Amino acid sequence: MGLNRVDFKIIILHYSIFGPKYQLNKKFRRYIGETSSYKVAFFQDEHHYCQQRFNFINGYNIDCVYTLLEPNYFKDVYLKYTNASKIVYALTGYVSDDLVRLADRTAISSESRTIDIGYRGRRLGYYMGRGAQEKYQIGMEFKKRVKNYNFILDIETEESKRIYGRYWYRFLSNCRFVLGVETGVSIFDLKGYVQEECGKILSRNPKITFEELSKIILYKWEDNIYYRTIGPRHFEAAAFRVCQVLFEGEYSGILKPMVHYIPLKKDFSNFNEVMVMLKDKKLYLELTNNAYHDLVVSGLYSYRKFIRDFDQELIKEGFTPGDIGQSQIRNVTSIIQKGQYLRNIYGRVKAVKSKFLPGKNAIISYVKSIIEGED
Numbered sequence: 001m002g003l004n005r006v007d008f009k010i011i012i013l014h015y016s017i018f019g020p021k022y023q024l025n026k027k028f029r030r031y032i033g034e035t036s037s038y039k040v041a042f043f044q045d046e047h048h049y050c051q052q053r054f055n056f057i058n059g060y061n062i063d064c065v066y067t068l069l070e071p072n073y074f075k076d077v078y079l080k081y082t083n084a085s086k087i088v089y090a091l092t093g094y095v096s097d098d099l100v101r102l103a104d105r106t107a108i109s110s111e112s113r114t115i116d117i118g119y120r121g122r123r124l125g126y127y128m129g130r131g132a133q134e135k136y137q138i139g140m141e142f143k144k145r146v147k148n149y150n151f152i153l154d155i156e157t158e159e160s161k162r163i164y165g166r167y168w169y170r171f172l173s174n175c176r177f178v179l180g181v182e183t184g185v186s187i188f189d190l191k192g193y194v195q196e197e198c199g200k201i202l203s204r205n206p207k208i209t210f211e212e213l214s215k216i217i218l219y220k221w222e223d224n225i226y227y228r229t230i231g232p233r234h235f236e237a238a239a240f241r242v243c244q245v246l247f248e249g250e251y252s253g254i255l256k257p258m259v260h261y262i263p264l265k266k267d268f269s270n271f272n273e274v275m276v277m278l279k280d281k282k283l284y285l286e287l288t289n290n291a292y293h294d295l296v297v298s299g300l301y302s303y304r305k306f307i308r309d310f311d312q313e314l315i316k317e318g319f320t321p322g323d324i325g326q327s328q329i330r331n332v333t334s335i336i337q338k339g340q341y342l343r344n345i346y347g348r349v350k351a352v353k354s355k356f357l358p359g360k361n362a363i364i365s366y367v368k369s370i371i372e373g374e375d
Helices: 026-034 050-060 099-105 130-148 165-171 193-204 210-216 231-239 271-278 281-297 303-316 326-337 339-350 360-373
Strands: 010-013 038-041 066-067 086-089 115-120 153-156 175-180 183-185 228-231 243-248 262-265
Touching: 099 165, 099 231, 115 130, 115 165, 130 153, 130 175, 130 210, 153 262, 165 231, 165 326, 175 231, 175 262, 193 210, 231 243, 231 281, 243 281, 262 271, 262 281
Parallel strands: 010 038, 038 066, 066 086, 115 153, 115 175, 175 243, 243 262
Antiparallel strands: 183 228
């Protein structure tokens, strides 16, 4: 691996490295466990595999956890089940300089946009609770109710219709309005019990509805720990000056109804009023301008500010910024780059979904053995 030749003062573990059930490479796990570095772990999707996460934190002596949980719930989760000495609240994402530049460069006037109301959502597992179902329900119900109104729609709720990368930004910049909900779930499964029991019930009765399952088991766990927050899609809509129509919610205390977005009640009881507001051009400009200024221009939710705050947390722990020499930087860079070509091949081959790629498994095994054999 090579990294064991470097004495890092701080190691930061990004949530993307963990994968299902925290099954990391053996050499990497050994390295993390043996190092005396100050270890910081960023977590997302914390509502499942909780016990595996807690075991990882305790087993590998993670010092600081960055979580999407609000501070009120630290005591019920990380402070109760782990030995981490520091817990810090964070958002799912922030506003990058690249996003701002892209939005400015590809800006389209509201009059030139060809989609009145856009949305992409999908179904999520029942075990995640009612909150997770909102991502699908808002699209389906809104699309059904808006048929009698003269709006051009591009609303989809199937996995196959999702949009990624630059195509998402192209889609978003062409919408006047976008639907949305809080990101996150309403069931935080500390023990893994809910997911397991739901799986058993669904295996016996695959056609059971969410409402039926909720009456049997889920109602006991709804909102046991609040795990809803503002998400990257809200910041992106603000940057592209798309007016947001959102289910009512907290949105981390950042988005305010009738200041940054048009609130839609979850039972759609104010649907007709929302339809009237969608035709109010003055309101459209007011809400999009407010969201752009407060979420983007203000810099309060930028990655720059997040990094400054992150550095301050390290300074509190006694670390001094800028005390690493250029020779150390070159040494670490060289080690990280070693074998990058092989790792790219490994990742690309493994990502191929087709089971009929000749020699796929053999290629994966061979490249993996070379990578893991590196010192």
